[in-house]
Amino acid sequence: xxxxxxxxxxxxxxxxxxxxxxxxxxxxxxxxxxxxxxxxxxxxxxxxxxxxxxxxxxxxxxxxxxxxxxxxxxxxxxxxxxxxxxxxxxxxxxxxxxxxxxxxxxxxxxxxxxxxxxxxxxxxxxxxxxxxxxxxxxxxxxxxxxxxxxxxxxxxxxxxxxxxxxxxxxxxxxxxx
Numbered sequence: 527x528x529x530x531x532x533x534x535x536x537x538x539x540x541x542x543x544x545x546x547x548x549x550x551x552x553x554x555x556x557x558x559x560x561x562x563x564x565x566x567x568x569x570x571x572x573x574x575x576x577x578x579x580x581x582x583x584x585x586x587x588x589x590x591x592x593x594x595x596x597x598x599x600x601x602x603x604x605x606x607x608x609x610x611x612x613x614x615x616x617x618x619x620x621x622x623x624x625x626x627x628x629x630x631x632x633x634x635x636x637x638x639x640x641x642x643x644x645x646x647x648x649x650x651x652x653x654x655x656x657x658x659x660x661x662x663x664x665x666x667x668x669x670x671x672x673x674x675x676x677x678x679x680x681x682x683x684x685x686x687x688x689x690x691x692x693x694x695x696x697x698x699x700x701x702x703x
Contacts, residue, residue, distance in 0.1 A: 531551045531552055531553040531554050531555030532549050532550070532551055532552075532555065533549060533550045533551075533552045577681075578681045579610065579611075581681050582610070582611035582612065582679055582681065583609070583611055585611070585614070585679050585683060585688055586601075586603075586609070586611040586614055586679065588688060588692075589614055589677060589679075589688075589692070590602060592692045593616070593692065593695060593696075596695065596696065596699045597618070597619040597621045597622040597699060598616045598617065598618060598619060598622070598695075598699070599616065599617035599618075599619060599673075600616055601614065601615060601616070611679060612679075613643055613676050613679065614676065614677045614678075614679040615643065615674050615675065615676050615677075616674075616675050616677060617670065617673040617674055617675070618673045618675065619673075622699060622702055623702055624698075624702045625672075626642070626672055626673055626674065626675060629675060629698060630642075630675060632698045633694055633695070633698060636694040636697065636698070637690075637694075638678070638690060638691050638694040638695075639678060640675050640676060640677060640678070641675070641676045642671070642674055642675065642676060643674075643676045644671070644674070645671065646664060646667040646668070646671050647659075648660070648661065648663070648664050648667065649661070649671075677691060677695075678691055
């Protein structure tokens with residue numbers, strides 16, 4: 527996909543000992559090379575990667591601890607060092623008696639933004655239509671999707687910001703159960 531759907535690396539055509547110019551486009555594809563400026567920014571960001579990871583891990587562990595008594599399925603990791611915590615996705619349990627979209631609206635009413643980061647591919651028009659995907663063929667993905675909510679987790683998030691999120695979640699959950 528990263529090479530315009532071509533079945534071989536175009537650069538190989540120029541460094542091969544034998545002529546090897548022939549290629550085929552086997553899938554729709556894209557080419558997302560970074561510009562030099564974006565690469566430079568990326569290199570600087572990499573120097574901060576450990577600090578960013580520590581911050582996200584701290585936030586994730588706080589969410590896990592402070593939300594564990596609520597009717598939510600909370601993510602966990604056996605080894606937090608290896609988990610990026612780039613997202614913190616909870617799942618609403620049935621005993622909450624609240625649909626995901628209602629939860630998101632109630633959080634928004636409390637001025638806390640939440641999201642659903644992954645809408646399953648079989649629900650997306652291109653994939654659904656191109657490959658004739660049917661909802662009933664993906665019961666696990668459908669079930670997970672209906673209850674998934676991504677909580678805010680970002681490196682500039684303060685302890686006070688996270689406290690606001692936690693208190694809003696507790697407020698929404700306690701009014702419902």
